[in-house]
Amino acid sequence: xxxxxxxxxxxxxxxxxxxxxxxxxxxxxxxxxxxxxxxxxxxxxxxxxxxxxxxxxxxxxxxxxxxxxxxxxxxxxxxxxxxxxxxxxxxxxxxxxxxxxxxxxxxxxxxxxxxxxxxxxxxxxxxxxxxxxxxxxxxxxxxxxxxxxxxxxxxxxxxxxxxxxxxxxxxxxxxxxxxxxxxxxxxxxxxxxxxxxxxxxxxxxxxxxxxxxxxxxxxxxxxxxxxxxxxxxxxxxxxxxxxxxxxxxxxxxxxxxxxxxxxxxxxxxxxxxxxxxxxxxxxxxxxxxx
Numbered sequence: 001x002x003x004x005x006x007x008x009x010x011x012x013x014x015x016x017x018x019x020x021x022x023x024x025x026x027x028x029x030x031x032x033x034x035x036x037x038x039x040x041x042x043x044x045x046x047x048x049x050x051x052x053x054x055x056x057x058x059x060x061x062x063x064x065x066x067x068x069x070x071x072x073x074x075x076x077x078x079x080x081x082x083x084x085x086x087x088x089x090x091x092x093x094x095x096x097x098x099x100x101x102x103x104x105x106x107x108x109x110x111x112x113x114x115x116x117x118x119x120x121x122x123x124x125x126x127x128x129x130x131x132x133x134x135x136x137x138x139x140x141x142x143x144x145x146x147x148x149x150x151x152x153x154x155x156x157x158x159x160x161x162x163x164x165x166x167x168x169x170x171x172x173x174x175x176x177x178x179x180x181x182x183x184x185x186x187x188x189x190x191x192x193x194x195x196x197x198x199x200x201x202x203x204x205x206x207x208x209x210x211x212x213x214x215x216x217x218x219x220x221x222x223x224x225x226x227x228x229x230x231x232x233x234x235x236x237x238x239x240x241x242x243x244x245x246x247x248x249x250x251x252x253x254x255x256x257x258x259x260x261x262x263x264x265x266x267x268x269x270x271x272x273x274x275x276x277x278x279x280x281x282x283x284x285x286x287x288x289x290x
Contacts, residue, residue, distance in 0.1 A: 021235030059130025
């Protein structure tokens with residue numbers, strides 16, 4: 001069994017993984033709910049200062065952030081999109097009550113390929129726990145801010161490098177292979193994102209304001225099986241389709257070997273004294289000034 005390396009999951013793999021987890025996602029998405037609450041508090045603060053009438057959400061999921069945005073004062077129209085049509089369908093069900101006359105449009109689509117003509121603009125673009133799956137983040141962000149009205153704001157929170165470092169360390173010790181990698185090890189680093197977005201050719205300072213800050217959240221589990229169940233039930237460990245499957249791309253699958261599973265679980269207790277993982281989150285705010 002090969003434990004070394006992996007490449008970024010394809011969009012087809014990501015779509016399939018989240019579609020498969022759609023029915024049980026809401027019950028197990030504890031960290032995603034916490035991130036959405038933290039992001040919404042920032043959006044809420046801006047809603048008291050700026051008029052946010054037309055909104056776009058990228059990465060609907062099952063509607064965790066969507067439901068909060070629907071209740072945001074001043075929102076007249078919310079378009080929310082997800083790469084998984086199954087996720088979007090469940091979100092539509094969850095949000096069917098309490099619309100209060102607001103127009104909410106659910107669509108399936110890739111946040112890196114927005115389906116809007118150049119003249120379509122928004123006062124708010126929001127995204128929670130989604131952009132870590134993007135392949136070309138700076139390009140995607142440039143596309144998004146092009147759809148902001150003057151004064152419009154992009155608010156995003158997503159996982160970055162350092163997320164689940166305990167799992168990777170336990171896997172390395174448990175397998176005896178230092179080159180074991182998990183998907184999260186290829187997430188964007190906060191410093192790299194800041195450096196790229198500080199490029200005035202991408203975001204001219206006379207046209208955009210930029211704010212970034214990082215936060216870490218720890219989550220503990222009674223055992224390794226419970227941790228892996230969370231990955232499986234939220235679609236956050238996308239594996240490969242049969243034609244391209246590499247077991248190193250999916251810890252939920254390659255830990256199915258009992259001997260390795262026991263070693264990795266023991267490594268958690270030896271290294272950290274508990275079954276714990278850290279989620280490193282970047283909060284990003286970009287406002288169009290003109």
